[in-house]
Amino acid sequence: MAHAGAGSTRRTDVVVIGGGQAGLAMSRCLTDAGVDHVVLERGQTANSWRTERWDSLRLLSPNWLTRLPGWGYAGDDPDGFMTAAEVVAHLDAYRASFGAPVEDGTTVERVAPCSDGYVVDTDRGSWRARAVVMATGACSDPHKPAFAADLPGHLQQLAPTEYRNPAQVADGRVLVVGGSASGLQIADELARAGREVTLSTGEHVRLPRTYRGMDIHWWMSTLGILDERYDEVEDLGRARRLPSLQLVGSPERRTLDLNSLGGRGVEVVGRLAGLHAGRAQFSGSLANVCMLADLKQRRLLDRIDEFAQEHGLDAELSDPVRPAATAVDGTRLDADLSGYGAVVWATGFRPRYPWLDPERLAPAVLDGSGRLRHDGGVVDAPGLYVLGLPFLRRRSSSFLDGVGRDAIDLAGHLVGHLERSSAAIG
Structure with a gap:
């Protein structure tokens, strides 16, 4: 220089x-x-x-x-x-x-x-x-809602940039806020460590890790989805605000979604909407949000199947086994935070x-x-x-x-x- x-x-x-x-x-x-x-x-x-x-x-x-x-x-x-x-x-x-x-x-x-x-x-x-x-x-900057300042004082609060492993998380049930990659991975790790976990999620993008034997990123690359340009989408603002994919990178290439978390004992609730008198309040739209995520996933998998058929790949690929629909309760609308020890804010960055x-x-x-x-x-x-x-x-x-x-x-x-x-x- x-x-x-x-x-x-x-x-x-x-x-x-x-x-x-x-x-x-x-x-x-x-x-x-x-x-x-x-x-x-x-x-x-x-x-x-x-x-x-x-x-x-x-x-x-x-x-x-x-x-x-x-x-x-x-x-x-x-x-x-x-x-x-x-x-x-x-x-x-x-x-x-x-x-x-x-x-x-x-x-x-x-x-x-x-x-x-x-x-x-x-x-x-x-x-x-x-x-x-x-x-x-x-x-x-990790993003936290303004009402995070009103959480009960006994609660430990962590951002994904501060979280390292389950051992550092305070005793008691853990509320993980955010249903994208970071939130799901941290909730999964805490549950695997024997912790009781509640996951609060709003809009999310659900995808299998692999489909028909190929990584989902291979499919998105092959279909040209990863190459879609900013000047070609109808609503660029929304495209830039979309949550990160519900995925985890692991040696066994496992799928991580709300179903797998539920099977591990994680309680899944709707988006954290606010606080009142020491209680967390959750949105009642969880079932609709999950239905929409399932629909979008199904459309992508349909597109993959159509591509495979059009290009004569069916014989080389495994059978098109689809993930089961998301199974959520969605009736839990609040929680007493006195029984919780920590909150992990996996609510994105700015x-x-x-x-x-x-x-x-x-x-x-x-x-x-x-x-x-x-x-x-x-x-x-x-x-x-x-x-x-x-x-x-x-x-x-x-x-x-x-x-x-x-x-x-x-x-x-x-x-x-x-x-x-x-x-x-x-």
């Missing part, structure tokens, strides 16, 4: 904020394009994977789908699912493979516009760049950009709810980009494979921006 010493404001063409899979993918693309840049990482490479994952966590997608620009899975278990530690090693090796210019232990404090791009202030000095890529992902200058930049690029205004990662400010958000440019944007292809697209746009700005100056 061509820039001044650390004691003064250093210069580069592009500052990438975040050294996880998104930031490294962008760095590889910029390196290939010969663009001078730096990656600023508050901790170490893959910091969230190192410090904010529970002990048993594995990727939801199979190893063969961990493709990044210029890098892919090279192990002997392509159909397996990496542990968090294996993801860290995978990304560390990726960083080393092209000498990514990462500055570890650097916290970004402010990004503000200037005459030729942006000033990026950190706790280790400042940078001046013609473009900035925000690659910190979608999981900055991206956060505290470094955006509150006067000159944030008002121009954030909407009323604090979300970035962008077109497929191109933010509403020249030279500002975001990478690593759900359905940023394609349905697979949340996976390593998808974020890599998003990075390729955005790097092309970014290089064009640099060329145009150079021509304007010239």
Whole structure:
């Protein structure tokens, strides 16, 4: 990199904020394009994977789908699912493979516009760049409802980023709030450890881990679902808000859904709607929510069967055995929290950009709810980009494979921006 010493404001063409899979993918693309840049990482490479994952966590997608620009899975278990530690090693090796210019232990404090791009202030000095890529992902802050502050004081409260294993969870029954991947996996692990668990769920996306002998991600890739682009869907806002898939990565490739949790003794109730006099209140729409999830799953499996028949695959695949309809009671509408010891808030995350200058930049690029205004990662400010958000440019944007292809697209746009700005100056 061509820039001044650390004691003064250093210069580069592009500052990438975040050294996880998104930031490294962008760095590889910029390196290939010969663009001078730096990656600023508050901790170490893959910091969230190192410090904010529970002990048993594995990727939801199979190893063969961990493709990044210029890098892919090279192990002997392509159909397996990496542990968090294996993801860290995978990304560390990726960083080393092209000498990514990462500055570890650097916290970004402010990004503000200037005459030729942006000033990026950190706790280790400042940078001046013609473009900035925000690659910190979608999981900055675990989301909790406002009424979480009104929970009885004896309850331990944990976010998925804080949960590690059942041993750390306070004694007593556990209320897990959230019926997507994190909530189901944590509820399942607690139940397997002999804990009494109540799972509160609202809208969710139910899928079998495998169907007709193939992983569900293989089917979604083969059918082109993972490649669906952000400018091709009817309701992009809803597509970006969809819950993560009810899946778990495990050596035995088991299906994890509300039925399997119920079989393990987990009590399934509706969405947590509020609190009153020390009692949790649950929505009465559980049966309808589950019926809708079953319907959507059935439509996808129908589509798979039709594809298999049209392409002459029936003889090669196992029989089309369908998962049973979700069996829920749905009559439990409240619970006395005095018998509970802990609540796990698996209620999603909110991206956060505290470094955006509150006067000159944030008002121009954030909407009323604090979300970035962008077109497929191109933010509403020249030279500002975001990478690593759900359905940023394609349905697979949340996976390593998808974020890599998003990075390729955005790097092309970014290089064009640099060329145009150079021509304007010239």
